[in-house]
Amino acid sequence: MDISSSVSKLCFHLISSAFQRCRVSEHICRLSVVLKSSPASDPPIIRISISDTGIGSSLEEFQNLRCSWEGIGVEKWDGLLSATTTSFCDNEVHHFLLNLRETISGRRLTRLPSNPKNGVKFSGTEVCLSISESIDVLTAEINDFFQKVLILKIPNVAFELVAGCEDVPGSQYEKVFLANESNHLTFSTSSVECLKSGLEDYVLKHGHRLNHNCKSCFSTWGHLKVGSGTACSLESHKNSGSGLMMEVVIILSELEPTCPSFRECISKTEVLYFEDYKPCTISESILNALASIDWKSYGLAGGNIVDRGGDLLGWENLPPHTRLTMVLHSYNKQDIIPPARSRTQTDRCLIKRAVKHALDDLKEKHAGILVSANALKIRSYAPDLARSIAGLILSSNDSDFQKECFSLLGLQSREIGEETVEESIKEKIISVIDMNDRKSQRSKEVAVAPAPLLFEDNRCWNSKFQDEEYEGEDEF
Structure with missing residues (x-):
């Protein structure tokens, strides 16, 4: 594991936490990631700032934070992370210093002096750290992360990525990501409906590229057939707002033969997986759950894993000119994990149920597709x-x-x-x-x-x- 991957995972976790604080807010929120490289240092030092205007952080979030140190020496990063946070109901802005290299939990978190808000009502969190790393690599990875997160289509959150070298004119890169840019959704739109809208936008990009639509692949939105399904780990939690949830959206799209990636797209299914509102690599257990689904009852032969990287399923008999794309999202509605069952086992059971519901939804909405053998x-x-x-x-x-x-x-x-x-x-x-x-x-x-x-x-x-x-x- 190289330093980039370890630091990136930590950054992605911090961004995901900020994203969730914004998501549950009843206001329009901004999430900013700022990367600043110091030209005077050798090797160059990057200061990473991850800030949001969400509901504010809890102390437990920082106390439970962990990081993999494989490949990260003290000379690269000392493990220190500073956090500033406040909620609307707080009268002060709280400051903390976290040492992730500290093995004794009681010494990891240090409270710093707070600042009074003087009656001003606002909420937000900023987390900062400084590391020795390539700013270009980290910028590219976070940019790709934000592009994928857009598929979740949470309507009240805008993302901003700023990167550059201090005191170097013209070196700054800045990009804003808007979930509601193409299809405006309301705050009351359900999570699975947002996911449907995000995946529709995604498959309309040529070759699943995230930066532009391809007119040679699709001429109209009518080429998309969408089905969705959900499953909850505990039936009694469906109406109580808690429990482990699995959301699945499946899209059958009819490609134009003029599409440059026509042959490649129609034979394979890309599977996207999100866990707790962040894109994740699909585990072997999840792949096995997908492979064990009774695809034949929906007229599909194959369903075999063709990419050990974990994101492609191969088919033998997809209808002509048809591409199938799938997204799965697993999350704890109130951070409650069912007792006596591991998350992996629960995910596997929920995936099979949610995928079946999504396939049934497709069959109900579109007569003549996914017909059994x-x-x-x-x-x-x-x-x-x-x-x-x-x-x-x-x-x-x-x-x-x-x-x-x-x-x-x-x-x-x-x-x-x-x-x-x-x-x-x-x-x-x-x-x-x-x-x-x-x-x-x-x-x-x-x-x-x-x-x-x-x-x-x-x-x-x-x-x-x-x-x-x-x-x-x-x-x-």
Whole structure:
């Protein structure tokens, strides 16, 4: 593990904590990361400042902070971290000095003199540290981190990244990231709805690049089919606002064949994973959970891990021109972890449930997609069956019978033709097959309604019509 990765992980943790303080605030918040390099030092020293205007930090957050020291010598970083924080209800601004290299917990945190707020109401936190590191590498890593966090689409937080060398004109880099830049969301928008919006923005970027849309991949938003699902570790916590939550969003997108990355995109699924509002590497346990899902029941063959880096699943039979993208987000709503179960085990169980709910949501919203292998087999008989039924209707000498059949098919007598009747019947057969296939994916605890009638007229069919109008008559 090199120094960059260790320091980056600490920075990402501090940024994630700041992000969550902003997220739960009822106000529009700013999160700023400022990197300043001193040209006079050799090797150069970077001062890192991570500040937010959120609800303020708790003392426990700093006391429980840990860092990996592999590859980080004292000459690179002394382990000191200063923190300044206050909440709206505080009358003072509190200052702390934290020594992460201190092994005795009682000596890690030092309280410094506080400053009075003199009646001014504000809230926020700033954490600072100084390290010997390349500012370019750290800037690039934090920039990528912010780009990924945008997928969470939290509407009340804006991010700012500033980097540069002190006293060197023109060296400053500054970028602002706005979650609501393309699709305005309200504070009341649910977390999973924000995640859906963020993933939609993400897949519209060519090759999943985060800086521009690609018109050769998609011409309209109508090419996106979106499904979402959630699962909670404890059912009783769903309405209480606590417990470990898993949110999953899956998007099926239809690519234009002119897309430069067409062949690569349609054969693999990128899986993005967030834990506690920060992007994370997917663990082996999570990959195994994804691989163990019954994809065949949704008409998908494969689901095999094709990238040991942990973000790609390979498929054998995605529909033509189709790309599948998935994002998972695991978080503790009130920092409560269920007892007697590890986080890894809980995540694995929740992933399977949440992914199933997202796939079911896709099937419900978009008829004819993610059809199971069994339904596809039954579908293959639909043309022959439709041809036989159409032949029976058209060969009948009973004009009233024919008229009633045409009415149920939604056809007018003047447009009747053998191909028209056959096609209409086939569409209804396939519709019924798909409807029952969607029902088969639902929880077994839910009572399954009787299969719909083949010629059901959705405009007027009801129990009264069935009892009074069709009593004693022959039906197909």
